[in-house]
Amino acid sequence: MRQRKLIGQVIQRHVVELDRSDIRRFAGATGSIDQVHYDPMAAKKAGFKDLLAPLAMATTLSNHGGLAQLLEVHPKNILHSEQTVDLRRPLQAGDLIRIVTVVTDVHERPIGSATTGFVTLEDRATDSKGKQLFFARRVLAVRGGFPRR
Amino acid sequence: MPKVYWKSIDIGDPIPPLSKPTLTRSEIVAFSVLAGELSPLHLDEEFARQAGYGSISAPGLLGMSLATEMVERWLENGRLVGIATRFQKLIWPGDVLTAKGVVVRKYEVGQVPRIDCDVWVQNQANDIVLKGTAACMVFREVAEERKKKGVFPEAPLSVAATVRPLPVVTGATKTTHQPAEGKNGKKQATKGKAAPAPKTAPAKVAPAKAAAAPAKSAKGKSGGSSTVKSLVKTAASAGKRALAKAVSKKSAAKKPAAKKPAAKKKTAAKKKPAAKKKPAAKKKTAAKKPAAKKKTAAKKKTAAKKKTAAKKKTAAKKKAPAHKK
Numbered sequence: 001m002r003q004r005k006l007i008g009q010v011i012q013r014h015v016v017e018l019d020r021s022d023i024r025r026f027a028g029a030t031g032s033i034d035q036v037h038y039d040p041m042a043a044k045k046a047g048f049k050d051l052l053a054p055l056a057m058a059t060t061l062s063n064h065g066g067l068a069q070l071l072e073v074h075p076k077n078i079l080h081s082e083q084t085v086d087l088r089r090p091l092q093a094g095d096l097i098r099i100v101t102v103v104t105d106v107h108e109r110p111i112g113s114a115t116t117g118f119v120t121l122e123d124r125a126t127d128s129k130g131k132q133l134f135f136a137r138r139v140l141a142v143r144g145g146f147p148r149r
Numbered sequence: 150m151p152k153v154y155w156k157s158i159d160i161g162d163p164i165p166p167l168s169k170p171t172l173t174r175s176e177i178v179a180f181s182v183l184a185g186e187l188s189p190l191h192l193d194e195e196f197a198r199q200a201g202y203g204s205i206s207a208p209g210l211l212g213m214s215l216a217t218e219m220v221e222r223w224l225e226n227g228r229l230v231g232i233a234t235r236f237q238k239l240i241w242p243g244d245v246l247t248a249k250g251v252v253v254r255k256y257e258v259g260q261v262p263r264i265d266c267d268v269w270v271q272n273q274a275n276d277i278v279l280k281g282t283a284a285c286m287v288f289r290e291v292a293e294e295r296k297k298k299g300v301f302p303e304a305p306l307s308v309a310a311t312v313r314p315l316p317v318v319t320g321a322t323k324t325t326h327q328p329a330e331g332k333n334g335k336k337q338a339t340k341g342k343a344a345p346a347p348k349t350a351p352a353k354v355a356p357a358k359a360a361a362a363p364a365k366s367a368k369g370k371s372g373g374s375s376t377v378k379s380l381v382k383t384a385a386s387a388g389k390r391a392l393a394k395a396v397s398k399k400s401a402a403k404k405p406a407a408k409k410p411a412a413k414k415k416t417a418a419k420k421k422p423a424a425k426k427k428p429a430a431k432k433k434t435a436a437k438k439p440a441a442k443k444k445t446a447a448k449k450k451t452a453a454k455k456k457t458a459a460k461k462k463t464a465a466k467k468k469a470p471a472h473k474k
Contacts, residue, residue, distance in 0.1 A: 025183060026183060026184075029179065029180050029183050029184075029214075030214040030215070030217075030218050031169065031215070031218055032218055032221070033222065034221060034222070054214070054217065054218075054221070055217050055221075055229050055230075055231075055232060056210060056213055056214040056217050056232075059184075059210055059213070060183070060184040060185045060186075060210065061185075062185075063185055065187060075188055075189060075190070076189070076190060076196070076199075076200035076201075078188065079190075079236075080186075080208060080209045080210070080236055081209075081235065081236060082233075082234065082235045082236065083209065083210065083213055083232075083233075083234050083236070084231075084232070084233040084234070085231060085232055085233075086230070086231040086284075087230050087231060090228070
């Protein structure tokens with residue numbers, strides 16, 4: 001399985017700046033009612049320097065667009081199986097976030113009579129000073145396993 | 150909601166559930182774009198149907214965001230610091246999702262009081278679409294809350310200490326069997342444009358124990374291989390051998406190791422009973438007949454041996470071209 005060569009490989013590095021409008025839109029889409037996501041004054045009262053980003057937003061900051069090509073599988077066969085997020089400090093508006101996405105595992109295992117592939121990606125995010133912000137782990141399931149052409 | 154403190158929380162305390170109104174296609178598309186989940190399975194209705202799903206499905210993060218929102222509403226004076234979730238079933242347009250949770254653990258990390266909650270999201274059919282654990286930080290008591298201004302400790306926390314990892318599933322998980330539902334989806338798509346509902350039976354695992362118990366029920370059929378097999382069967386029954394060969398060649402190219410042993414097993418199964426039956430028949434005749442008739446019995450034996458040898462030869466001839474293919 002040649003996809004195992006991807007283990008340990010950095011597939012993406014990018015920098016994102018969190019702005020207030022992004023936080024408000026995401027909080028609105030998730031149905032959040034906490035004013036710390038909408039009102040800067042409420043956020044400051046709660047002890048934050050600016051609007052607080054919802055925890056789930058940490059998972060949306062990385063972009064895994066070219067993954068299907070990298071794995072040589074059709075996008076229709078990729079399903080999101082697991083997601084983990086660990087916050088080291090709250091994400092707030094104005095944060096400059098550096099995200100490095102690494103492939104940490106690629107394997108196959110039989111599920112019933114069919115084989116399913118699994119890919120684990122880790123997003124390691126740091127701030128502009130190099131301090132850890134969050135750690136997100138995403139497991140993707142590949143229907144039918146990986147191609148062996 | 151009343152404020153939550155570490156001292157007042159007990160293990161087993163439920164988190165007030167949070168429901169989401171009926172999910173629409175436009176909501177799914179909007180959330181997918183916002184969350185950067187740009188898979189056509191979440192955005193393109195036609196693509197999703199052709200891929201074997203009845204309709205577009207929502208990204209798992211939509212369920213996760215509902216679970217986090219439930220915890221955040223409950224923890225008015227605390228914070229969610231981590232979550233680990235496993236997506237069990239697809240979320241379809243028309244689903245009514247409800248997030249639920251329960252406190253399962255109280256502990257401290259560097260003298261910072263923490264609690265873990267089991268969380269899960271279920272649809273209108275009470276199927277659990279997502280389950281996981283959430284790690285939360287709370288104040289120990291009212292006095293501590295008054296002293297502190299911020300809600301997060303400054304010291305970084307180790308990964309292991311933040312979110313309790315999900316149990317390792319060695320067997321089949323429901324998540325990976327979602328593709329099998331594509332067949333249902335296909336049928337529904339041909340019937341009409343109604344939103345597909347998950348047809349699998351509701352999970353029998355108790356929600357509080359759900360995170361620890363791996364899912365056992367699984368169909369385990371991949372859409373691709375089963376369609377190839379069904380194609381082969383229909384072609385053979387109709388007498389279209391040429392078509393069947395063409396399809397079987399394709400499938401053999403994909404799974405050469407899987408088909409050959411099956412063919413061998415069949416031939417072996419045919420041979421063995423025949424070999425066993427004949428000696429049994431010989432014994433019976435030998436016991437019944439007197440010594441004078443031994444000659445005829447011997448003749449029969451030789452004839453039987455010759456027959457079996459001839460059969461083996463013909464079988465071997467038949468086998469040989471099959472292996473060459």
